[in-house]
Amino acid sequence: MEYFKELVLQNRIKDFFQKSIQNNRLAHAYLFYGGEGRGKEAFALNLAKTLNCQSDTHRPCGECANCQRISHFNHPDVRFLFPAPKNLKSDQIKKIIQTKVKNPYAALNIPGGKNISIDLIRELKEEAKFGSFEGGYRVVIISGAEYFSREAANSFLKLLEEPPEQFIIILISETLHAIIDTIRSRCQPVYFPEFTDEQIIQIVSQYDNVDRDIKPLIRMARHNLKRIFAILHKGYAEQKEWVYQFLRAVAVENYFHINELIESVRYKGGQAYYLELLNILSSWFQDTLHIGYESLDNQIINIDLNESVQRFAQSFPNVQVDKIIEVIEKAYKAIENNAHPILTLMNLGIEMRGLLGPLRELKEAT
Amino acid sequence: MSYVVIARRWRPQQFDEVIGQEHVSKTLSNAIANQRIAHAYIFSGPRGVGKTTTARILAKAVNCEKGPTPTPCNECASCKAITRGNSLDVLEIDGASNRGIDEIRNLREKIRFAPSMGKYRVYIIDEVHMLTKEAFNALLKTLEEPPEHVIFIFATTEIHRVPATILSRCQRFDFRRMAVRTIMDHLKHICEGDKINVEEEALLQIAKKADGSMRDAQSILDQIISYAGNEVKFEDVVQALGVIHQDFFFKLTELIKDADIKNIILSANQIFETGYDLNEFLLGLEEHFRNILVLKSTGMANLIDTSELYVDRYKSLAEEFSENDLIGYLQVIGETINAVKSSQQPQLKFELGLIKLAKLPQTTQIEQLLEKIDLLKKKADNSLTTSANAVREEPQKTPELSLDYIKDRWSVLVDKIAEKRASLAEVLKKAEFLAFDGKKLSVSFNSEGAIVEGEKSWIERVISSELNHSVRLSVKVEKSAGKKAKKREEIPKEEIMKKIVSKSELLHKLVDEFDLEVI
Numbered sequence: 069m070e071y072f073k074e075l076v077l078q079n080r081i082k083d084f085f086q087k088s089i090q091n092n093r094l095a096h097a098y099l100f101y102g103g104e105g106r107g108k109e110a111f112a113l114n115l116a117k118t119l120n121c122q123s124d125t126h127r128p129c130g131e132c133a134n135c136q137r138i139s140h141f142n143h144p145d146v147r148f149l150f151p152a153p154k155n156l157k158s159d160q161i162k163k164i165i166q167t168k169v170k171n172p173y174a175a176l177n178i179p180g181g182k183n184i185s186i187d188l189i190r191e192l193k194e195e196a197k198f199g200s201f202e203g204g205y206r207v208v209i210i211s212g213a214e215y216f217s218r219e220a221a222n223s224f225l226k227l228l229e230e231p232p233e234q235f236i237i238i239l240i241s242e243t244l245h246a247i248i249d250t251i252r253s254r255c256q257p258v259y260f261p262e263f264t265d266e267q268i269i270q271i272v273s274q275y276d277n278v279d280r281d282i283k284p285l286i287r288m289a290r291h292n293l294k295r296i297f298a299i300l301h302k303g304y305a306e307q308k309e310w311v312y313q314f315l316r317a318v319a320v321e322n323y324f325h326i327n328e329l330i331e332s333v334r335y336k337g338g339q340a341y342y343l344e345l346l347n348i349l350s351s352w353f354q355d356t357l358h359i360g361y362e363s364l365d366n367q368i369i370n371i372d373l374n375e376s377v378q379r380f381a382q383s384f385p386n387v388q389v390d391k392i393i394e395v396i397e398k399a400y401k402a403i404e405n406n407a408h409p410i411l412t413l414m415n416l417g418i419e420m421r422g423l424l425g426p427l428r429e430l431k432e433a434t
Numbered sequence: 435m436s437y438v439v440i441a442r443r444w445r446p447q448q449f450d451e452v453i454g455q456e457h458v459s460k461t462l463s464n465a466i467a468n469q470r471i472a473h474a475y476i477f478s479g480p481r482g483v484g485k486t487t488t489a490r491i492l493a494k495a496v497n498c499e500k501g502p503t504p505t506p507c508n509e510c511a512s513c514k515a516i517t518r519g520n521s522l523d524v525l526e527i528d529g530a531s532n533r534g535i536d537e538i539r540n541l542r543e544k545i546r547f548a549p550s551m552g553k554y555r556v557y558i559i560d561e562v563h564m565l566t567k568e569a570f571n572a573l574l575k576t577l578e579e580p581p582e583h584v585i586f587i588f589a590t591t592e593i594h595r596v597p598a599t600i601l602s603r604c605q606r607f608d609f610r611r612m613a614v615r616t617i618m619d620h621l622k623h624i625c626e627g628d629k630i631n632v633e634e635e636a637l638l639q640i641a642k643k644a645d646g647s648m649r650d651a652q653s654i655l656d657q658i659i660s661y662a663g664n665e666v667k668f669e670d671v672v673q674a675l676g677v678i679h680q681d682f683f684f685k686l687t688e689l690i691k692d693a694d695i696k697n698i699i700l701s702a703n704q705i706f707e708t709g710y711d712l713n714e715f716l717l718g719l720e721e722h723f724r725n726i727l728v729l730k731s732t733g734m735a736n737l738i739d740t741s742e743l744y745v746d747r748y749k750s751l752a753e754e755f756s757e758n759d760l761i762g763y764l765q766v767i768g769e770t771i772n773a774v775k776s777s778q779q780p781q782l783k784f785e786l787g788l789i790k791l792a793k794l795p796q797t798t799q800i801e802q803l804l805e806k807i808d809l810l811k812k813k814a815d816n817s818l819t820t821s822a823n824a825v826r827e828e829p830q831k832t833p834e835l836s837l838d839y840i841k842d843r844w845s846v847l848v849d850k851i852a853e854k855r856a857s858l859a860e861v862l863k864k865a866e867f868l869a870f871d872g873k874k875l876s877v878s879f880n881s882e883g884a885i886v887e888g889e890k891s892w893i894e895r896v897i898s899s900e901l902n903h904s905v906r907l908s909v910k911v912e913k914s915a916g917k918k919a920k921k922r923e924e925i926p927k928e929e930i931m932k933k934i935v936s937k938s939e940l941l942h943k944l945v946d947e948f949d950l951e952v953i
């Protein structure tokens with residue numbers, strides 16, 4: 069019997085679960101953690117498939133009835149829960165889940181506040197009292213475990229510690245420290261590292277067809293699959309050009325031009341668009357930092373703008389990257405909290421100019 | 435039959451199997467032996483230290499067919515039923531799910547019924563801190579005077595959320611976090627029972643990671659056994675848990691010491707590529723520096739949780755850093771941990787944090803710099819005075835120094851000082867000379883003298899250069915010198931320093947490069 073043969077998976081995780089299943093030492097509760105877009109939810113589903121798969125040679129086969137039903141989220145013994153506002157209707161939930169059916173790596177689009185309520189957990193505990201429908205493993209996947217309400221988390225403890233037989237709970241969270249101690253100590257924590265470039269390319273080609281080189285995109289999205297799928301067909305060229313222009317304007321203190329630039333993106337895409345711009349801006353300075361210390365080329369994020377970044381780094385030898393990153397993050401949080409984007413960006417431009425340090429020889433910009 | 439995790443299989447069934455909580459188990463077993471069983475207990479403490487377990491053992495002990503006994507037999511019908519969790523007399527209630535007043539009313543209704551098999555009805559309410567305020571209050575009357583056959587046992591991790599009125603009606607037992615040693619010993623015991631060979635080093639890592647909780651330790655051990663099978667090596671722990679090898683920290687410390695930023699960025703990249711959890715890594719690094727600090731300030735190796743292998747390396751590292759450096763490092767690491775947690779770009783923050791560490795100037799370096807500055811200042815002082823007073827100044831001819839001679843010259847000296855530090859000179863004018871032994875000049879001052887004490891070395895230098903003879907000051911301050919003149923007059927001194935700095939290019943560079951503040 070082979071396990072996880074066809075899955076693109078982090079080696080450590082593949083090894084660990086393969087051995088756990090072979091040695092019959094599967095725990096009753098796992099806590100998957102690691103940054104966004106590292107395939108935690110997709111693997112949880114695959115684990116559920118593996119445990120219920122009917123194939124004799126390799127599991128999960130992805131073809132048997134059980135695998136198919138789990139992929140379509142209608143297997144009675146496999147539950148997928150996610151934090152959602154209380155008033156969500158069941159057909160809305162179905163709609164949200166559809167994105168996962170198409171592509172298990174994509175992000176769920178949940179409207180409104182996120183919360184795992186005590187009612188949801190009560191329901192789960194009620195279900196746990198009965199046996200499984202099909203006689204196989206029951207798997208409960210709870211995504212967004214950091215959104216447990218305090219009541220829900222505490223009432224979950226008993227079930228989590230001593231669930232019935234063949235009942236596996238998988239909690240998924242981006243950060244370990246956001247989970248309360250009492251929950252954490254009842255689970256086996258499993259850390260998910262980032263995918264490598266090659267793995268991401270493989271996964272992307274499974275669910276989408278892209279003919280261009282997506283490496284710059286991967287770096288830009290910082291190996292976050294959810295983001296890669298979200299921006300796959302949009303690209304960044306326009307935003308990058310904007311950031312480049314913005315930096316040039318800041319460098320020569322042309323506040324009129326800065327204002328023009330900021331005005332030009334006013335109706336582009338609202339908050340999300342501004343945040344995207346700030347992300348690119350900070351990646352630019354990350355590159356500047358790396359170039360400043362002559363580190364490896366493969367760490368450069370903006371490989372498509374390599375030359376410009378190089379020139380920039382040479383022109384501002386005394387740039388205080390750490391402080392600039394701080395002001396960018398401040399602006400990021402401000403915009404996230406609905407600050408006035410134009411004022412915030414203008415302010416950012418002024419603050420950045422002070423931190424750039426004296427210009428050496430910026431021929432292009434002047 | 436699916437696999438049952440270690441934490442559940444190895445749940446203690448006797449008081450003496452409860453590890454690390456001797457103060458609780460001993461008190462309870464003595465209470466049972468002396469027939470002084472209270473009607474309400476509350477157990478508090480962090481996760482995974484044995485609260486629920488002790489509660490179950492207590493229930494068993496009082497209900498065992500062989501009478502209330504500190505050592506339940508685990509064989510009679512009652513004990514077995516309790517172990518299986520289906521005893522009619524022991525009701526384990528999940529306080530977090532049954533938290534409303536209705537559930538408590540329900541409980542009070544049924545509490546009057548006599549036990550069916552054993553001698554007591556035992557109510558174990560776990561996570562009791564989650565009960566609502568109304569529920570707690572509804573419980574008060576029953577809790578104070580329950581029927582004779584009832585025992586309440588509450589267990590909670592958050593004792594501060596339990597109202598004082600409840601606490602005062604219960605006997606309270608605080609469970610302790612467990613020491614790394616205790617956990618290691620128990621894990622070893624478990625491994626022997628399950629016939630698993632485990633390396634000492636591996637156990638140490640697991641116990642450290644468990645952070646004082648036995649259940650955490652058992653979960654981790656379970657995880658590693660599923661990964662490695664029956665032979666657990668240190669390498670397996672490293673692989674399965676993503677533990678960072680101690681060597682890596684030592685390497686990084688070298689790089690930080692040498693301020694080799696390029697290689698630090700490369701190592702950071704290596705960390706990203708291996709897929710370590712950054713938070714985990716920083717916590718490890720923090721502990722690493724803490725170990726150095728502990729060795730530095732106490733010299734006692736038994737205070738740090740590390741294997742024998744590394745103690746010598748830590749010792750030699752401890753000699754290379756000063757305490758201030760280490761505290762500075764720890765501070766930066768702490769800041770970085772927070773920054774990484776809250777940032778949009780944790781990797782970037784992580785890198786910046788490491789770079790910051792490398793850029794922290796070491797105190798030894800600063801001391802050297804200060805010495806250099808002192809030296810240069812002396813030179814600059816001399817050249818300043820000689821150029822300004824070239825005409826007046828003649829090579830001094832002072833073959834002998836005596837107290838009288840100094841007394842004579844004192845006003846000149848004070849004038850000299852007054853040029854730079856007027857207020858200091860005012861104080862010096864009032865000096866009373868006590869003795870002079872060729873090197874040391876003893877002077878006494880009234881309460882203002884504290885300011886002189888603070889500036890002693892500077893004054894010594896001025897006087898020495900004036901008299902062309904090294905003179906040490908011994909300042910005696912008359913009592914009532916409680917106030918220490920802490921505030922220095924910064925402006926004139928700063929100006930001097932600026933002058934000096936502008937004179938020497940080397941100094942200028944130093945100041946620029948290390949972003950030093952001229953004091």
